Amino acid sequence: MIIHMKKGALPQQEKAVLDRIISAGFKYEIIHGSTGIDVIGILGDLSGVEESFFSELDGVDKVVRISKAYKLVSRQYSAADRKIKVGGIEIGGRELVIMAGPCSLETEEQIVTIAGYVAKLGIKIMRGGAYKPRTSPYSFQGMGIEGLRLLAKVCGRYRLKIITEATGLHRHIDRKGRPEAKNVLENVIEYADIIQVGARNMKSYGFLQELALLTKDSKKPILLKRGESSTLKDFLLAAEYIVAHGNPNVMLCLRGIRAFEEPEFQRYTADIGAITVLKKESNLPVIFDPSHSIGNRHYVEGVSLAAAAAGADGLLIETHNDPANARCDGDQSVTKEELARIKALAVKIHAVVK
Numbered sequence: 001m002i003i004h005m006k007k008g009a010l011p012q013q014e015k016a017v018l019d020r021i022i023s024a025g026f027k028y029e030i031i032h033g034s035t036g037i038d039v040i041g042i043l044g045d046l047s048g049v050e051e052s053f054f055s056e057l058d059g060v061d062k063v064v065r066i067s068k069a070y071k072l073v074s075r076q077y078s079a080a081d082r083k084i085k086v087g088g089i090e091i092g093g094r095e096l097v098i099m100a101g102p103c104s105l106e107t108e109e110q111i112v113t114i115a116g117y118v119a120k121l122g123i124k125i126m127r128g129g130a131y132k133p134r135t136s137p138y139s140f141q142g143m144g145i146e147g148l149r150l151l152a153k154v155c156g157r158y159r160l161k162i163i164t165e166a167t168g169l170h171r172h173i174d175r176k177g178r179p180e181a182k183n184v185l186e187n188v189i190e191y192a193d194i195i196q197v198g199a200r201n202m203k204s205y206g207f208l209q210e211l212a213l214l215t216k217d218s219k220k221p222i223l224l225k226r227g228e229s230s231t232l233k234d235f236l237l238a239a240e241y242i243v244a245h246g247n248p249n250v251m252l253c254l255r256g257i258r259a260f261e262e263p264e265f266q267r268y269t270a271d272i273g274a275i276t277v278l279k280k281e282s283n284l285p286v287i288f289d290p291s292h293s294i295g296n297r298h299y300v301e302g303v304s305l306a307a308a309a310a311g312a313d314g315l316l317i318e319t320h321n322d323p324a325n326a327r328c329d330g331d332q333s334v335t336k337e338e339l340a341r342i343k344a345l346a347v348k349i350h351a352v353v354k
C-alpha cells in the first residue's frame with residue numbers, strides 16, 4: 001500500500017501518518033519530493049487493512065493498494081526511473097554505462113594491462129572477480145583478498161570504479177588452505193563500488209537480507225543477476241528482498257537463461273525480451289551481460305547491440321588481454337579491439353532509442 005501525501009502537507013501531518021503506520025505494526029519507506037514527503041510505501045501484510053485507515057488522516061492525498069507481489073521495485077510504487085550514482089557516474093540515466101574487465105583476476109600484470117585499455121576506451125567501471133564460484137572444486141577459485149587489494153590499487157591509478165562479486169558469507173580458503181580473516185561479503189563491501197550478486201545466489205534469501213543490512217547505511221549499489229532458471233517474478237522479488245531490508249540502490253542484471261540450446265552453440269539463451277518487460281514492470285536500472293548469456297566472444301557484439309536497442313541501461317562485458325590463456329571464461333571474453341567496437345556502436349544505438 002502506498003500513501004501519496006498532499007503537496008504542502010505539514011511536518012506534523014507527515015509525522016501523524018508515520019506514527020499510525022508504526023503503531024499498526026508496519027514498516028515504511030519514504031520517497032521525498034522537493035518540499036517534503038512525496039510518497040510513503042507501507043511494508044508488510046496489509047490484507048486486513050482498509051485504505052481509509054490512512055486516507056482519513058490530514059495531509060493524505062490518496063492511498064493506493066499495490067497489486068503486484070513485488071512493491072518497492074515496481075513502477076506502481078514509483079513511476080520515475082531509479083537512478084544510481086557511483087562516484088560521478090549515473091546508472092539508469094541518459095547514458096549507456098559500460099562495465100568491462102576479466103571474468104577472474106589472475107595476476108597484477110593482467111589487471112594492469114586490462115585496466116589500462118579499459119580506461120583508455122573511456123569505460124569508467126571495471127569488473128573482475130576475486131572470488132570465483134566454480135562448478136569443480138579443482139578449478140581456480142580466485143585470488144581472494146590479494147586480488148581485491150591489487151584491483152583497488154590499479155583502479156585507483158586509472159580512476160576506475162570497481163564491480164566485483166560477493167559469493168557468500170563464508171571465509172575464502174587460500175591456495176595454502178588457510179581461511180581469510182573476514183568473510184567474503186565483508187571483504188567485497190570494503191573494496192567494491194558496486195557489489196555483484198551472482199545468478200547462483202539470487203535465491204539465497206538469507207544472504208540477500210544480510211547484504212542489505214550491511215549496506216543499509218552506506219547504500220552501496222548492488223548488481224543482482226537473474227538466476228539461470230528463475231522467472232522474472234522471482235527475480236523482481238529477490239530485488240525486493242534487498243530494497244525492503246534497507247538498500248534501494250539495486251540494479252537488475254540479465255545474464256542468459258537455461259533453455260534447450262546446446263553449449264557448443266550458446267552457453268545460455270540471451271533473454272533480450274526481458275529487458276523491455278523489466279523496464280515496464282520495475283523502476284530499477286536494467287543491465288545486460290552479453291558474455292555469459294551467449295558464451296562465445298564471436299557473438300558478444302551482436303547480443304550487446306540488441307540489448308542496447310531493447311533499452312538496457314548498461315552492459316557488463318568480459319574482456320581479456322589474452323583470451324586463449326584466460327584462467328576463466330576465455331571463450332566468451334572479447335579483445336580490446338572488439339570491446340572498442342562494441343562500445344562505439346552500442347553507445348550510438350542507445351542514443352537513438354533513448
Ligand SMILES: [Mn+2]
Pocket residue numbers: 103104292318328329
Ligand atoms: Mn565469467
